[in-house]
Amino acid sequence: MDSDDDSYPFDDDSSYESSLDQEEEWLADIQKINENDPLLAILAGDGASNVEIQNMNDEGWEELGRAISNNTHLEALRLNEGALNDQKIRCLFRGLTRSNSIQYVRFADDGLSVVGVQSMVPFLQHANNLKGLDLGDNNLQSEGFNVMFRALHDNPIECLRCNRCGIESIEIDSDHIPKHLTGLYLDGNNINTDGCRGLAKLLQGGDSTLTELYLYGNKIGDDGVEILVNALQNNTSLTDLDVRENDGISDQGGMMLLKLVNNISSVKATLQSNHTLTNLSVKLLLLDAVSEIQARIDVATLINRNQDNPEAAGREKVIQTQLRSANRAELCRLQGVHQSLHSEINPLHLPEVLSLVSQKLGHRELYVALKSSIAGVISIVNRKEYIKEQMAYHAAKLEELSAQLVATNAVEWGGSVRESHSNNLRRDWIALTILQTVARQDTVKEGRAFGRLNNKSLPQTLAVNENPVNMGQDIQSDSLSESPPLLLDVSFGTDPRPNSGRRAVRNGTCTPVRLL
Numbered sequence: 001m002d003s004d005d006d007s008y009p010f011d012d013d014s015s016y017e018s019s020l021d022q023e024e025e026w027l028a029d030i031q032k033i034n035e036n037d038p039l040l041a042i043l044a045g046d047g048a049s050n051v052e053i054q055n056m057n058d059e060g061w062e063e064l065g066r067a068i069s070n071n072t073h074l075e076a077l078r079l080n081e082g083a084l085n086d087q088k089i090r091c092l093f094r095g096l097t098r099s100n101s102i103q104y105v106r107f108a109d110d111g112l113s114v115v116g117v118q119s120m121v122p123f124l125q126h127a128n129n130l131k132g133l134d135l136g137d138n139n140l141q142s143e144g145f146n147v148m149f150r151a152l153h154d155n156p157i158e159c160l161r162c163n164r165c166g167i168e169s170i171e172i173d174s175d176h177i178p179k180h181l182t183g184l185y186l187d188g189n190n191i192n193t194d195g196c197r198g199l200a201k202l203l204q205g206g207d208s209t210l211t212e213l214y215l216y217g218n219k220i221g222d223d224g225v226e227i228l229v230n231a232l233q234n235n236t237s238l239t240d241l242d243v244r245e246n247d248g249i250s251d252q253g254g255m256m257l258l259k260l261v262n263n264i265s266s267v268k269a270t271l272q273s274n275h276t277l278t279n280l281s282v283k284l285l286l287l288d289a290v291s292e293i294q295a296r297i298d299v300a301t302l303i304n305r306n307q308d309n310p311e312a313a314g315r316e317k318v319i320q321t322q323l324r325s326a327n328r329a330e331l332c333r334l335q336g337v338h339q340s341l342h343s344e345i346n347p348l349h350l351p352e353v354l355s356l357v358s359q360k361l362g363h364r365e366l367y368v369a370l371k372s373s374i375a376g377v378i379s380i381v382n383r384k385e386y387i388k389e390q391m392a393y394h395a396a397k398l399e400e401l402s403a404q405l406v407a408t409n410a411v412e413w414g415g416s417v418r419e420s421h422s423n424n425l426r427r428d429w430i431a432l433t434i435l436q437t438v439a440r441q442d443t444v445k446e447g448r449a450f451g452r453l454n455n456k457s458l459p460q461t462l463a464v465n466e467n468p469v470n471m472g473q474d475i476q477s478d479s480l481s482e483s484p485p486l487l488l489d490v491s492f493g494t495d496p497r498p499n500s501g502r503r504a505v506r507n508g509t510c511t512p513v514r515l516l
Contacts, residue, residue: 023052030064038073047082047110054082058091065095068102076104084110090119098126105130109137114144124151134161136185141166142195152178164188168219170198177202182209187216187242196224200231203238212240216281221248222256229260232274236310240279254282254293255335261300262317264331267341270317275310277301296331319360323353325368 022045032040045053056064068074084092084107110116117140124130133152140148145167152160153176160181167189184202191199195218202210220243232238243249243257261277263269280301283291300317307313321327322341332338357365 022050026050026052030067033064033067033071033074036071036073040074042076042078043068043074044076044078045083046080047084049081050083053079056088058087061088061091062095065092065097068096069098071099072101074099074101076106077102078106080106080108080110082110083107084112084116086111086113086116086119089116093119093123097122098128099123099130100128102127103129104132104134106132106134107138108134112138112140112144114141114147117144117148121147121151124148124155127155130155130157132159132161133157135165136161136163138162138165142169142171146171149178150176152181154178156180159183159185161185162189166190167195168192169194172198172201174201174205179207180209183212184210185212185214186218187214189218191215191218191220191224193221193224193227196220196227200227203228203231203235206236208235208237210238213238214240214242215246216242217245218243219248220246222250222253225249225253225256229256232260232277235274236276239276241277242279242281244281244283249282251293254291254297257282258293258297258300259335261297261304262321262331264321264328264335265337265339267318267322270322271314273300273314273317275304275307275313275317278305293334296334299327319356323357323365324361325365 026045029040029043033043047053068077089107089110089112112135116138117135124133133148135148138144140162145162145165148162149160149170149172153173155178157178158180160178160183163185164187167186168191170191181202184199189195199213199215202208203213224246225243228241228243232241257280259265260274261280263273278301280297281294282297283294299321303316303320304310304313307316321331328341
């Protein structure tokens with residue numbers, strides 16, 4: 001909707017065509033109002049061209065006001081272009097203090113100030129069917145607007161137009177907001193950061209009713225944009241916002257508005273973006289230079305417009321701007337996002353994501369997604385669970401090797417055959433190689449091993465000495481058991497220092513692994 005569109009219901013002048021000239025038509029309409037003629041729905045007149053309006057005195061305006069109050073069929077008043085001024089409107093509303101039939105009032109370009117607005121307050125408070133009010137191109141200033149807005153808090157007003165009225169700051173009491181207001185048009189004023197703070201109150205809370213907010217050509221800067229963006233984060237009513245021709249809005253402010261409707265920093269942020277705005281105008285679209293930010297905003301608001309509900313819009317944004325690689329790359333560049341999309345996707349959900357990419361975007365995007373996600377999946381696999389599984393596997397292998405060594409010992413000693421010293425060294429070297437290989441696996445981290453050896457739980461430091469000859473000699477001198485002294489100094493002890501295996505064996509604080 002164009003914020004300067006003057007059309008209202010009942011604005012078609014053909015409903016009361018007459019062969020009389022303007023002055024005679026005006027006098028005839030006043031007579032019909034006095035008679036409560038059901039055929040007259042609109043009273044219209046322009047002061048610039050109607051001599052009868054120009055010549056009406058104060059008593060005439062007050063009498064007309066009383067007649068309108070008593071009329072039950074008149075639905076619209078259109079008195080523009082100097083038909084009224086502060087004095088005339090004060091007289092008119094001295095008689096017009098209430099109405100059950102008036103639905104639309106337009107007093108545009110009449111030179112009204114806060115004085116004229118104050119005279120309207122009783123009527124605004126008791127106009128039980130007033131739906132639209134247009135006071136554009138008057139000199140209301142901030143004070144006049146605030147007086148009028150407070151008077152409307154219990155009014156059924158739906159559309160309020162105050163374009164080019166010199167408004168700067170806006171004071172809105174959150175407890176006195178019109179409950180049915182859907183359209184607010186404030187183009188061409190001087191609304192600044194303070195004014196945005198007031199407007200934000202109309203946009204916050206779950207009971208906001210405003211659907212259209214036009215702020216074209218004001219004095220809003222990036223600070224004001226930030227206030228509006230924060231208010232719109234959780235707003236589910238506003239569909240149209242126009243902040244074009246606000247020279248204080250830089251690319252930074254435009255970027256805040258882009259992130260409002262499509263934050264690309266994460267999938268969660270995209271899903272939590274505003275999915276209600278369907279028209280968001282930031283920059284004028286020139287024929288030779290379309291704003292890049294505006295173009296991306298238009299993509300997001302088009303998705304909002306084409307989806308049945310906010311949830312569907314959020315999902316579509318993820319598909320079109322997160323999973324579609326070219327779009328995501330462009331948005332990441334604009335918004336300064338550097339992290340990979342697939343780094344935040346749970347590997348358990350990856351098959352569903354890849355299936356969605358294939359169905360919605362085709363094989364090319366599927367290939368890109370696969371290529372991008374493989375490294376990410378490897379890097380974010382649950383390392384703890386993986387390590388635990390590997391520790392359990394190698395612990396079982398260690399126990400199996402230990403059992404094999406015990407069995408070999410029983411067989412050999414049962415036959416009373418003592419091997420040569422060279423064979424002992426060879427078997428020591430083989431066992432050491434096996435255990436060193438195990439120790440290098442992911443299951444041993446910072447010198448820790450978890451397993452069972454000889455039916456004992458040994459979560460202690462794994463000490464491996466790489467000199468089997470000296471190990472045999474050291475352990476032999478300790479005479480730890482009745483077994484032959486040919487031992488491999490591989491032990492589970494608590495001392496992580498070099499050669500701790502030897503010290504642990506001597507001190508009796510570890511369990512030696514014997515190669516018998």
